[in-house]
Amino acid sequence: MKTIIHLSKYFIVSLLFLNIASCSDDDDNNMNPPEQEATITETATADAELSILTAALIKTGLDATLNEEGTYTVLAPTNEAFQAAGITSVDNISEEVLTNILLNHVFNETIMATDLSTMYKNTLATGPDDNAISMYINTENSVSFNGVAAPTTIDITASNGVIHKVDAVLTIPTIVDHATANPSFSMLVEALGRLGNTYTDLLSGTDGAPFTVFAPTNEAFENLLSMLGASSLDDIDDATLEAVLTYHVVAGANATSGTLSDGQMITTAQGEDVTIMTADGVKIMDSTDTPANVVAADVQAGNGVIHAIDKVLLPQTIVDAMNPTIAGFVAMNNDYSSLLAAVQKADLVETLNAEDAGLTVFAPNNEAFATFLSDNGFASLEEVPTDVLKQVLLNHVIEGEVMSGDLTTMYGNTMATNTDGDNLSLYINTESGVMLNGVSTVTTADVEVSNGVIHAVDAVIGLPTIVTFATADPNFSSLVGALTADGQPDFVSILSGTTDAPFTVFAPLNSAFEALSATPTGATLTAVLQHHVVAGANARSEDLTDGMMVSSLEGDNITIALPGTGDAIADLTDGAGNTDIGVVAVDVQATNGVIHAVNKVLIPDTTN
Template identity: 50%
Template sequence: MKYFKFNKIAVVAFLAFGLFSCSEDDDFNPGGTPDGGTGDDDPTTEVQTIAGFVSDNEDYSSLAAALEAADLTSTLDGTELYTVFAPNNAAFATFLEDNGFETLDDVPTDVLTQVLLNHVQSGSMMSSSLSTGYVESMATGMASEDPLSLYINADDGVMLNGVSTVTTADVEVDNGVIHAVDAVIGLPDVTTFATADPDFSILVQALTREESYSFVETLMMTEDPAPFTVFAPTDAAFENVLAELDMAGLGDIPADLLETILSYHVVAGSNVRSGDLEDEMTVQTLETGEFTINIGDDVTITDENGRTATIVMADIQANNGVIHAIDRVILPENDAIEIESNTIADFVAGNENYSSLLAALEAADLTDTFTGTDSYTVFAPDNDAFAAFLNDNGFATLDEVPEELLTQVLLNHVQMGEVMSSDLSTGYMESMAVWGTSDEPLSMYINTDDGVMINGMATVTSADNEVDNGVIHAVDAVIGLPDVTTFATADPDFDLLVQALTREDSFTFVETLMMNEDPAPFTVFAPTNDAFTALLEELEVEALGDVPTATLEAALGYHVVAGANVRSGDLTDGMAVETLQGEEFTVNLEEDSVTITDANGRTSTVIAADIQATNGVIHAIDTVLLPSMEE
């Protein structure tokens, strides 16, 4: 576990990619001469570079002089494509005055070079290809060797870093495009992006609420305690924390508490970009508290109260530090902060109708799992559901259920992450349960054709109950551990297969495929309804009942492999597979598909693989296989 020291306060921005369109400026003259004329020569025959255009336009003599001083003229006079936001003479005069320089000669060359590069993008970027958000300039600052960010706001015209407005866009030259601007875009500090980006308006209000706060002055510094790493909450994050703390507005937070909270979002002395973060990294903040970084599908922060925030935009690079936008205000441990916990475990414990589920979680030692900060989706059975489960399986009480079995039954109701009902669609997903013949998670079949039904046995009765560490969907039945027949009966795409398996009283397929001992495990290559419909046409019969019993029984046995849980990763090209019927078929692996060739040379394709049950695995196929007796 890596530990690094943090220290200072917060500000921030979001990340995207963007720009615009805007009005013309008479001083900026695309296609013309410096005095506004059209010239006598055909402009299509002349080569005009960015540097040439600037040097030919009197209102950009300061920019031309700056390029010369920074030795950048040749760069912008070549054939490589650039986009330049070009400040005019008035913009340079204001820049010099605001920064205490009498002339351009007084500006240190290295500073002038980076200021100029902060107006340049690699490539030709027309206004139509850009939108509000962040792009990288070609400048680098004191805190990092990575390019400085540039915030584009196109909500009303085009503004850069909140200080410079585009007055004329899309002036095309031979090596790129020029957009005229009315102010020099200085090197940004971390406060620049906070004030430029409207998504951080509440953060700015917080940082400046009290006259005693020195956050803004501190975060503008380029010397010790700089550089800074700021984890900056969005406006939505502030709105949510006010609701969480039961406060009407920012003004309700005591000044000293707000100062502590803000300091908890800042690290001093480090420019920590996303690539520097490590899983389980402990971070010491300016507030002197700590939080923990976790890296998974997202990068999350767990604060001292066990609350989790996600980094929603990373690596907004300023001259004196870097900003990462987060979707939740993180809170240090503080006696003045009262947070009522509402985890999955809390929800269950606080609801009398889920006392059986609570007892089951405690018996399986899973309560702590659902009290933590990791996010889960739980399909929660009520007391009636547990009573039916116990009765159906011959248990008088929960105490009689073996702990290992109970644990996996409970995990068969759980998904990692937060899955809202709107995210659910008909099909298969993995539960967190593992049981039986494979170390792979058991599958769950979700049917959303009429509400939400799981494995054909449990219906969602109340969806989207959000809690601190995930979401709960109430269900009316315990979702037992599935065997291969569970999915055949739950999935309507296997209706004809089920009809075939149960057509004759003499068939023992269902009883066999429910077994958990020898000849289990099974690998079933299951034909879909469309596959059976095509077979009836091929056999020139009208219905499944017209297929001779011996033919149907042989064909069904030809789709089952006994004694093996063969997942897709276990298949090899040219593999000969011996079936329950006694004959073999051949598996072929192609670039994008797995095919099966039966004893008659007919080919079927695997269209859904690795539907995992406790006693075997199912692969759906698009053609019914036939053994040689069907020639």
């Protein structure tokens, strides 16, 4: 019993001791409370470099706002910054103006210096229709705000946000201020400057405001120059430049993207309308029927709003006066946007822009390109190897201006080449319309441009093989029938491929097969057909010499005699010793070989 009483006393004493210790700790905490972080207002007030800012905050009542709980980022102009702006005292600035200027230095979120990137951010200042004013932040070389202010001291933390001291006052930006601040608009600023102060003053002021400006990027202007075959804006006369620029301006409207509707027509300062499309992102349609995509929307200024676009808009008056190059015509027509992208990827813009080019182009439309990509297993144009794409495009181009009335059933040469640099052939058939290589039909002919003529076609003209020409030319229909006869090797695959290529093929015309006393079959036909093919050689007419012997795929030699008799370009002696075989057409050039048409079927030596 005594033991129990003793322990109980010990337990009570311990509890009293702990209670006293706890009270002592509480007293210590009350005597030394943790330091509270100052608010933005308190931090600015305590900083001698920010006394003018502090006075401005007090005058507008924003000192109370920035003293409350919240998350703010303040770009704080130093006294030196205010003085550089001619402000030594805020007494003579109206409270309303001063408030909006100050709010243009404030974001409603905490943004540390490491969070900054090249972007637009909305400040707490407001412009037309009470829309938040945009701030352009550029971090490419060093940090700048609207192109006029740079941070001097960063990441001054406060209980309700962060302060970055800046070296200039950020007044409410105008349309011109925003265009000047963003280097992506430097060509637009240059164009405006070309016209003197008329338009820079207009877009910097309030007369006629608010403005909606569809602002072409530098890339858009560069594409226009390429289209016109111009090297710089200096090559565009002032009247044209003024008409184009005013076609991008809408006066009396602050048309943000949310207020635009599909099919809406807007009258520009130039006088003509543009049409808005919103079904697949916001697009602006001009008189060329090729829409411009809005790539950055709702850049809000104090006197209007900017939407960045990826194409220079062209009014009808300018289009009517223009005489575009081939590349320019393609760039101006929406149905050829895939062709334009292909030309740009293949670096052929300069070729199709040359003023003295004198070219004929067979132009596939977007649907034709989509089919071409699908048929060849490409998900997009980007997957097509550039060297292949370049040759495919050049296979649509003929040197010289050829109008549809000048076309006959014939072979011509395109600007595409094989690996030896020989120009590929193009088989043109005019028996029923105009068909090219048996795969592509002219749908619209004789579009004359400044440096050539364009014929629209409904299919991409792929790079031809030996089989392409044999199939396309009806004069070889008997040969194709023999090559694809039952029991024959897969000649189509062989002569379409690259194994054992290049091939030289002496191709008998239909009349040559008709002259045979009996049509060979089976193994005999196989030997006959193989006797017309020379593997491993692209022997063009200039490579043939008198007495030259070449070995056929069948194994027998073919002997060349120059010159040929009568109308023949050359005479051949086949394996059976027949000497009266005339070469009547030469140099039908494919990617994997060359065809020479002959007027008789070559017969191998049947005694072997």
